[in-house]
Amino acid sequence: MNYTQIVKEDRGSEEMETFHLAIVCVILSAIALSSCHCHAITNVNTGFVCSEADGSATENAFQTNLKNLLDTLVVKVPVSNGFYKTETGKKSNKLYGLVQCRGDMSAGDCANCTKNAAAAALKECPKSKQVWTWFTWCFLRYSDQSFFGIMDQASAAITNDTDFDDPYVVSKGLDFMGGLASTAPNQPHMFQKAVLDVGKSGKRYGMAQCTLDINRADCGKCLDSQLTLFRTIIGNKRGWETYGSSCFMWYHDYLFYFNISTPASEGARRPSSHIGVTIGVIIGMLALLAVV
Structure with a gap:
């Protein structure tokens, strides 16, 4: 197996550089599925990214908002043409999240993929406030900062x-x-x-x-x-x-x-x-x- 890392854009900040390198390492280890035997219709976790651990992510207010956010995404996305974005909480406790299911997915597959993505996010990034989770059939993202409408070229x-x-x-x-x-x-x-x-x-x-x-x-x-x-x-x-x-x-x-x-x-x-x-x-x- 080979790995190629391409890192661009100098932020001029050591903290930002550390954050980016941490993200690269996490997603590389997550997506590396050596000699995977799979089916064309199989939904698998292809990768995830977690921001640095934040102790306040385990506090009740954040966890309550996160649960409400994920529950809403799971319920709404299959009846919204496979895409839904929402926000929960107030002021400093606000959370933003979206799910995009692949365009050829049925409502049932979209809902199931969203459930799996939400579970994976909580398991792999329990202390993170910014999380990206990719599955074959859907993509889930949430953050404590608004990202709606902002094109992100990370790939x-x-x-x-x-x-x-x-x-x-x-x-x-x-x-x-x-x-x-x-x-x-x-x-x-x-x-x-x-x-x-x-x-x-x-x-x-x-x-x-x-x-x-x-x-x-x-x-x-x-x-x-x-x-x-x-x-x-x-x-x-x-x-x-x-x-x-x-x-x-x-x-x-x-x-x-x-x-x-x-x-x-x-x-x-x-x-x-x-x-x-x-x-x-x-x-x-x-x-x-x-x-x-």
Whole structure:
């Protein structure tokens, strides 16, 4: 297994640098799923980030607000087209949180993923006031500082380090995903999936999505940034995924998404087919977290 860390942006603050490096270490250890055998329809925890431990995070007022926040997200997101943001508490005790489910998720899968993400956040980051948790099917984030509408380019890329593709197909694949990056922001829910036919090499499947708290222009910038940042990591692979705070991309040589035509709020059922895939993991991290 290989690891590639990409750290940019000089804040001019030793405290900020320490915070960023701590985040990099946490997410690297969390996402490193060595030789994981999984299914295309399996929902797994792909990573988490915790801010530095804060003793006041265990106080009753914070814990009460956090419970109310997470309970609200679990209840509201499956009936809100797979995205919901809210805030709880007052003044210094205020908390902000959101959940973004993948656009092909049913209401039931979205709800279950949110429950799992909330449980993982409490388990992995019990003394943190700023938490990011990524699952295959959803992304959960909460903080004691408002982040709604602020595009964050912090991202991680996951790919198999030996599963190389034909150079011609690689070129087509990158252009294909670039097209998704351009068109996804204009979709009703800033979510887009498509199929690329590469002849004898078969098909490639792509998906792109942004969190619905950011605007369409920032969505495009976020997706383009991931393609640019991780180009040397993903550029010659048959499959890869990027997970960020504001946008996400997936590219594989197998059908990994669900072909549902109704939104999560209408409770669409997912198909029962299981498609297997074995992957290794290599990670790149851009530490641009702007919340302190």
